[in-house]
Amino acid sequence: MDNQGFLKDKVGFATIAIHAGQDPEKWNSAAVVPPIVTSTTFKQPAPAEHTGFEYGRSGNPSRNTLEECLAALDGGSHAVTFASGLATTNTLVALLNKGDHVLSSDDVYGGTNRLFRNVSTRQGIEVSFTDFTDINKVKNAIQDNTKMIWLETPTNPLLKVVDIAAVVKLVKSIRGDILVVVDNTFLTCYLQRPLEFGADIVMYSLTKYMNGHSDVIMGAAIVKDSALNDKLRFLQNAMGAVPSPFDCYLINRSLKTLALRMERHRTSSLAIAKWLQKHPKITEVMHPGLPTHPQYEIAKKQTSGHSGVFSFNHSGGLKESRKFLMSLKVFTLAESLGGYESLAELPLLMTHASVPAEQRAELGITESLVRLSVGLEDTEDLIEDLKQALDASF
Numbered sequence: 604m605d606n607q608g609f610l611k612d613k614v615g616f617a618t619i620a621i622h623a624g625q626d627p628e629k630w631n632s633a634a635v636v637p638p639i640v641t642s643t644t645f646k647q648p649a650p651a652e653h654t655g656f657e658y659g660r661s662g663n664p665s666r667n668t669l670e671e672c673l674a675a676l677d678g679g680s681h682a683v684t685f686a687s688g689l690a691t692t693n694t695l696v697a698l699l700n701k702g703d704h705v706l707s708s709d710d711v712y713g714g715t716n717r718l719f720r721n722v723s724t725r726q727g728i729e730v731s732f733t734d735f736t737d738i739n740k741v742k743n744a745i746q747d748n749t750k751m752i753w754l755e756t757p758t759n760p761l762l763k764v765v766d767i768a769a770v771v772k773l774v775k776s777i778r779g780d781i782l783v784v785v786d787n788t789f790l791t792c793y794l795q796r797p798l799e800f801g802a803d804i805v806m807y808s809l810t811k812y813m814n815g816h817s818d819v820i821m822g823a824a825i826v827k828d829s830a831l832n833d834k835l836r837f838l839q840n841a842m843g844a845v846p847s848p849f850d851c852y853l854i855n856r857s858l859k860t861l862a863l864r865m866e867r868h869r870t871s872s873l874a875i876a877k878w879l880q881k882h883p884k885i886t887e888v889m890h891p892g893l894p895t896h897p898q899y900e901i902a903k904k905q906t907s908g909h910s911g912v913f914s915f916n917h918s919g920g921l922k923e924s925r926k927f928l929m930s931l932k933v934f935t936l937a938e939s940l941g942g943y944e945s946l947a948e949l950p951l952l953m954t955h956a957s958v959p960a961e962q963r964a965e966l967g968i969t970e971s972l973v974r975l976s977v978g979l980e981d982t983e984d985l986i987e988d989l990k991q992a993l994d995a996s997f
């Protein structure tokens with residue numbers, strides 16, 4: 604099956620999403636839909652003997668069901684879930700010791716930037732940022748105390764694509780013990796599977812596409828290595844930022860339609876990006892599915908296409924951005940991304956307001972940069988909405 608030069612969709616993905624970890628036989632009731640188990644404690648047949656579960660923070664049947672499905676979808680062996688994407692990041696940083704260094708890609712999620720700069724550094728972790736699309740910059744930024752590489756691809760909000768395999772190859776040739784973490788929130792395992800390119804950890808804000816319904820905050824880390832899983836399991840329990848069984852149920856349910864949703868996000872966003880490219884008031888469209896994207900070839904090599912989130916620049920300033928965003932009728936002016944509903948936002952004043960002004964200017968997060976999250980509405984209606992809002996603003 605041709606996917607316009609991008610990687611073929613993973614064979615069996617939808618089947619895994621629907622069946623991995625879901626066997627009815629594991630429940631006494633043989634329930635086909637995994638139950639929500641709210642019990643915080645589990646009966647022990649004898650003191651200090653248990654039948655798989657003892658206390659809800661260290662393990663819960665609804666959570667384990669979700670974790671099994673997540674691990675299978677990314678081609679990992681274990682998944683560990685947390686109360687949010689940032690709780691996941693914070694727990695991953697806790698794998699490190701005081702004095703260790705994290706090298707992060709420069710345009711990461713605003714909250715990740717804030718956590719690294721304002722929290723991790725106070726706890727004695729050294730953090731620096733560089734442009735991961737230039738492998739030489741990555742090479743030069745690795746220090747003797749570097750223990751973790753943090754990368755997001757595509758980046759947020761500028762949609763730069765980082766060559767995961769090239770970064771892994773470089774990092775592992777310098778020192779095998781440096782962990783490579785890929786924040787895969789923007790694409791999901793349907794479109795990109797970083798473990799297959801040698802990454803040690805795939806990290807998600809499940810809040811976005813993986814859940815896809817904008818009604819749960821949650822995060823996960825997926826690994827192949829069981830020693831690493833043991834460390835994360837320990838931290839999940841020791842630090843305690845665990846998700847609720849209700850939320851685990853919702854994400855597990857959402858994964859059943861992940862393949863269908865991502866297919867629609869992929870086609871609709873590409874059609875809209877192409878339409879915007881031709882609009883006279885649009886100066887630049889940053890979408891890795893467009894042949895004009897500077898890392899189009901890398902995107903084709905490591906993804907099965909792009910999701911619904913992308914950015915563009917228009918020829919106006921702050922006034923036009925405000926007018927445009929407030930004129931939209933189908934798109935909702937709001938932060939976040941990855942839901943069934945289309946959203947639009949201004950990174951400068953919203954998602955990336957916590958990034959230092961100097962770094963924002965350097966990256967190109969300007970008054971005219973708008974980020975869209977193309978949802979699952981009819982593509983024609985979305986284009987019509989963008990058209991009327993642009994007409995009203997210029």
Ligand SMILES: *Cc1c(COP(=O)(O)O)cnc(C)c1O
Pocket residue numbers: 687688689690712714715755759786788789807808809810811820821822
């Ligand atoms: C939202 C987001 C996060 C943070 O996740 P929360 O679930 O909001 O804590 C991290 N990375 C990316 C790319 C995100 O979009």
